[in-house]
Amino acid sequence: MRITSDYYPMDTINFDQIQQQSVGIDVSSETLEVRLGTRRTDHQLAYTPCRSFPNTQQGFANLLEWLQSHTELSELWFIMEATGVYYEEFAYFLHQKGFRVCVLVARRAKNYAKSLPIKSKTDAIDARLLARYGLERQPRRWQPPSQLLRQIKALLRERGQLKKQRTQLKNQRHAAQRAWNHPESSLRRLTDHIRQIEDYISQINRQLEALWSSQEQLAEPIRRIGKITGLGRGTVLQVIAETNGFALTTNRNQLASYAGLDVVFEQSGTRQAATKISKQGNVHIRRALYMPALAASRHNRALRAFYQRLVERHPNHKKIALVAVMRKLLLLIYSLWKSGQSYDEEFHYQQITQAA
Template identity: 45%
Template sequence: MMEAFAVSLTHFIMKTTKHCVGVDVSKDSIVCCLGSSQQEITVFSRPKTFTNDLKGFGQLLDWCLQQGDKEVSFVLEATGVYYERLAFWLDDRNQQLSVVLPNKIKHYSKSLNIKTKTDNVDAQILSRFGLERKLDYWKMPTKFMREIKSLTREYQEAKVKIVAAKNQLHAKEHSYNCLVSVSRRLKRQISLLENQLLEIEAELRTTVMSDTLFYDKITKVITIPGVSFITAIIVLAETNGFALVKNAKQLVSYCGLDIQHNQSGGHEGKSKISKKGNSFIRKALYMPALAASRYNKDLKVFYERIIDRKPAKKIGITAVARKLLILIYILWKNDQEYIFEEQINNAVMEVGRY
């Protein structure tokens, strides 16, 4: 019976026009499902499990080839870091793959009214998603971009640890009868973290300066008042140098700074940002937005205009952060320095105003 199923599936696949392998990735294993579609007919293979290592990757590709002579694409879910080895391995072998955010697959699954959640079901959902949607193919970051992304994330993690340690020290020193030894160790920890932060920043600057063209464009981006070298590098590292960004609206959505309106009939709820996107960029833009709202004459006017309409200062800061993100993108795309707001607004219109 299994042989008859395999023969009929192979016969169907050879007549189809689109083939997609959905890959559900976990720490130790990958579950794959091959879907094939022709017009309104779609069939799926039985899920197959491989180990999440080089041996398993090779077996996966062999299994795909055994299903028939065809060109397949792969759809992976961006689950932590576990998908990265397979994505790089497939890209090295010139395979077409797309990496989608988990929230997209979650909402897609709900639209299908699928309540069961297993690795096999998730793999089939990914395959179906790839067959129904036109997805952008994943572009592997260069070694240079991978290095600066690793360093910027380490930098942000060190900053978080320093803030946590300083808060602990403050709490201990203001508590009753704090032990001197406890305070001393916390101060040593803070000093160590601050030294590490300086080391990371120095290595980051050295790495960026090794690429003359990249460094030259960075120096133009940081002419925006309020945007530092670190902020610009974080944005570029997290977006792979805007490799797959087509317009400003898409970029804002990717970073979770897009506005969600809550209105139906006579009901008018609060609007808020989605926060469904890259949190590293949102965190990196918060302090620069605070500074820009005070010291960037163009954005200060913009900020004051926002809070005149909506008195909550957080709304104004978020709007400035979104504006800074678009400015960084525009200056990088056009390879130009920040001059004045009118010029930037004209450029924003070219790429899709948000």
């Protein structure tokens, strides 16, 4: 089917000419920039002028009222991009009303934009781009995370920020202790601040333990997968929370891409750049997997063999080998979560050595 790049005013289209419609919403903290896109029966594309609505409950109601004058709401796809947390209220509003919502991760929207002859970037253009995505692609319906996983993810991210602050403060205190004649009062405040942050971290740890262990459907795989040598329950919990129980991906390659652990190749003519990972995915997953990968590469028999094999092939690229272990751990969590099986280190070791 051929779809042209011509655009026609919406007021020139009769309802019997409409084949498919979607709404593109460019979301910011204050506003929703909205365009309704239509694919006609002759495969031409048409868009409304951009309309702006407040990113509030009243704005949501006004947006739906405006759309009702143009189309049948039950047939629409609402396409938006995951922009921080600003899209969430509107996405939940639409989901609760039973509308079809597609939330694109930033990388997917960016890659789609690259496939089109669009050089400029404005809110109106982004809204039209998202509407066009709904007309040309097969949108995947957004499933919001459970309340339990939302709470766990929020607490894990808060704990991560607190640990980062604690490290910074400890570095400051260390420098202050070595400085000449540094005020004792300043050192006491730094120490008190560190203790306060450690108290907050302890509180969060207790909350997390109570939350994930309260639901056996979540607790059972956390305990089972967390037995992998070098991994631990905390890492498994972070991966599950950040992926909404892997609801955001449908296969292993998508999962690796979502975490930014997919491999990027650059080759042109005789030039071939060093292989690297994209780092364009969820940074929280990569941070959570780094230390477990380091431990697994030393203490997990199967993953140690895998790591050593890669180091032997590329002795000057140990970091690449470590990233490969991170990816292995991520995919192990995914496989065991989906299959319900327990980790067999000996079997995994045999698989790796046979593949060598």
